[in-house]
Amino acid sequence: xxxxxxxxxxxxxxxVLSQAEGPVPAQRLAEFHGISRTYLAKHLQQxxxxxxxxxxxxxxxxxALTRPGGEITLxxxxxxxxxxxxxxxxxxxxxxGPLPASPQACKKACGVARAMHxxxxxxxxxLKGVTIADLAVSVEQxxxxxxxxxxxxxxxx
Amino acid sequence: xxxxxxxxxxxxxxxVLSQAEGPVPAQRLAEFHGISRTYLAKHLQQxxxxxxxxxxxxxxxxxALTRPGGEITLxxxxxxxxxxxxxxxxxxxxxxGPLPASPQACKKACGVARAMHxxxxxxxxxLKGVTIADLAVSVEQxxxxxxxxxxxxxxxx
DNA sequence: GTTAACGCGGATAACTGATATCCGCGATTA
DNA sequence: TAATCGCGGATATCAGTTATCCGCGTTAAC
Numbered sequence: 001x002x003x004x005x006x007x008x009x010x011x012x013x014x015x016v017l018s019q020a021e022g023p024v025p026a027q028r029l030a031e032f033h034g035i036s037r038t039y040l041a042k043h044l045q046q047x048x049x050x051x052x053x054x055x056x057x058x059x060x061x062x063x064a065l066t067r068p069g070g071e072i073t074l075x076x077x078x079x080x081x082x083x084x085x086x087x088x089x090x091x092x093x094x095x096x097g098p099l100p101a102s103p104q105a106c107k108k109a110c111g112v113a114r115a116m117h118x119x120x121x122x123x124x125x126x127l128k129g130v131t132i133a134d135l136a137v138s139v140e141q142x143x144x145x146x147x148x149x150x151x152x153x154x155x156x157x
Numbered sequence: 158x159x160x161x162x163x164x165x166x167x168x169x170x171x172x173v174l175s176q177a178e179g180p181v182p183a184q185r186l187a188e189f190h191g192i193s194r195t196y197l198a199k200h201l202q203q204x205x206x207x208x209x210x211x212x213x214x215x216x217x218x219x220x221a222l223t224r225p226g227g228e229i230t231l232x233x234x235x236x237x238x239x240x241x242x243x244x245x246x247x248x249x250x251x252x253x254g255p256l257p258a259s260p261q262a263c264k265k266a267c268g269v270a271r272a273m274h275x276x277x278x279x280x281x282x283x284l285k286g287v288t289i290a291d292l293a294v295s296v297e298q299x300x301x302x303x304x305x306x307x308x309x310x311x312x313x314x
Numbered sequence: 315g316t317t318a319a320c321g322c323g324g325a326t327a328a329c330t331g332a333t334a335t336c337c338g339c340g341a342t343t344a
Numbered sequence: 345t346a347a348t349c350g351c352g353g354a355t356a357t358c359a360g361t362t363a364t365c366c367g368c369g370t371t372a373a374c
Contacts, residue, residue, distance in 0.1 A: 001160050002331085003244045003273075004361070011269050012250055025320065034253025039363050045322070058371025061320045074272055087160045087244075093169055094300075096191025098311055101300055111295030112168050115231055116160075119283035126276035138268030143251075143258050154255055159360085161332065182349065196334050202351070215342025218349045320371080330361070335354100342349075 006043040006081045009035055013044065014077055014132045015139060017053065018069030019148040020155055023062030028155060043081060050080035069132035075124055077132075088116035163200040164238045166192055170201065171234055171289045172296060174210065175226030176305040177312055180219030185312060200238060207237035226289035232281055234289075245273035 013029050026044050030037035044063055047053045052072055053063045065072065090113035094101040101110075109117070140147055170186050183201050187194035201220055204210045209229055210220045222229065247270035251258040258267070266274070297304055 001158060001239045001244045002242075002246070002361090003158050005246070005248065006362090007245065007273075008248060008250060008269065015269075023320095027320080032254045032256070033250045035250060036363065038365075041321075042363085048321090055321055056371085057321050057369075059319050060372065061370080063321090074276075082158045085159075087158045088164065089159070089162070091162065091165060093165060093190045093192060094296075097189045099189070099304075099307055105299045105301075108299070111292045111299065112165065112172075114295070115284070115287045115292065116164075119231075119280045122283040123276045123280035126279040127272070130272045135268045135272065138271070139251075142262045142265070142268065144262075147256075150256055159332090163332085180349095184349085193334065195336075198350075199334090205350085212350055213342085214340080214348095214350050216348050217343065218341080220350090315374100317374080318372090320369105322368080322370100324366085324368105326363100326365080328361100328363080331359090333356100333358075335356080337352100337354080339351080339353105340349105341351100342347100344345100344347080 001087060003078075004081055006039075006046075007078055009033065009040055010043050010047055010077050010081050011074065011132075011135065013040070013063075014047070014052070014065065014069070014072060015135050016151060016155075017063060017065045018072075018132050018136050019151055020064070021152060023056050023060070023064045024155055025062040028062070032151075032154070047077070047080050050076070052076055052080055065132070069136055070134075072132045073128050074130040074132075074135070075127035078127055086117060086120055088113065088120060090116075158244060160235075161238055163196075163203075164235055166190065166197055167200050167204055167234050167238050168231065168289075168292065170197070170220075171204070171209070171222065171226070171229060172292050173308060173312075174220060174222045175229075175289050175293050176308055177221065178309060180213045180217070180221045181312060182219040185219070189308075189311070204234070204237050207233070209233055209237055222289070226293055227291075229289045230285050231287040231289075231292070232284035235284055243274060243277055245270065245277060247273075 012033055017024060026041045027037055030040045048055050051066060054066050055063050094110050169190055174181060183198045184194055187197045205212050208223060211223050212220050251267050252263060
């Protein structure tokens with residue numbers, strides 16, 4: 001089980017965007033994080049399709065958050081990049097073999113699937129409790145109070 | 158993000174083993190669940206290496222749980238199959254680019270990684286709260302009180 | 315009006331990991 | 345001695361991730 005590396009990129013980009021003043025081009029976000037421009041573009045397009053960021057085309061285009069950082073959760077970003085499917089996928093093996101479960105019993109999900117999905121729900125709830133704004137605060141605490149001032153400066157360059 | 162299909166197989170096998178009277182061969186477990194014998198064998202070997210099941214070789218060999226079902230959690234099985242690595246892997250992109258985080262600040266994990274790992278911890282805690290015995294009970298409730306009697310009967314065939 | 319910077323979608327390719335099978339080996343028992 | 349079993353290695357296939365490139369339309373500056 002592995003999360004796409006794009007999740008990390010997307011989250012960090014959202015934190016930067018939450019502190020930017022205007023639209024930030026993908027090129028700029030890629031440079032800032034030292035990552036591939038073309039591949040990052042794909043992930044930003046996913047964020048755009050999910051409605052988390054808006055894109056402006058043309059000469060001075062780029063990406064911006066559609067909502068304040070406090071209204072975008074980590075879960076929003078993760079689902080936008082990873083998709084909304086559950087990590088655990090029940091293949092209903094209880095219906096196989098010499099003693100298959102009755103169609104009657106299979107109306108509800110099996111105990112294994114229920115437990116796995118409950119765990120995944122706990123994961124999602126935890127991610128839901130963290131916003132981009134929260135992460136921005138933690139970055140500021142770790143890297144110093146002038147961090148985003150310098151980020152904005154560099155973005156304006 | 159997707160969990161290995163082997164997790165589902167392994168969990169269901171553990172439930173069956175918790176109700177078996179002697180060692181159950183991989184062949185038998187595969188037949189019972191209508192799945193590939195050779196591939197299931199690989200997963201059972203992983204459970205064996207993790208210490209969740211013991212294997213007896215030879216003519217009347219097979220697999221058995223090393224502990225009562227109540228002492229084996231869903232998390233034990235998932236980690237045995239999926240490995241113990243976190244799904245989210247921080248690549249420290251904060252250290253890249255024109256404004257890299259200071260080595261000082263990087264002594265602790267970044268806020269993004271902390272939040273992702275906290276969510277994963279919540280997932281693990283949830284899995285830790287469910288035992289094989291719990292799952293056996295839920296199977297019995299869903300499929301009827303004589304279910305495991307018939308399972309043992311078929312295994313003995 | 316032309317040019318340059320930008321986002322968008324499609325095509326493509328390399329690489330990785332999951333899925334799956336087969337084989338020979340040693341162990342055990344009928 | 346033969347049949348049944350687990351074990352590990354080699355191998356093949358397939359899907360998903362990672363990544364790049366291209367042409368297209370859009371927009372602003374010159």
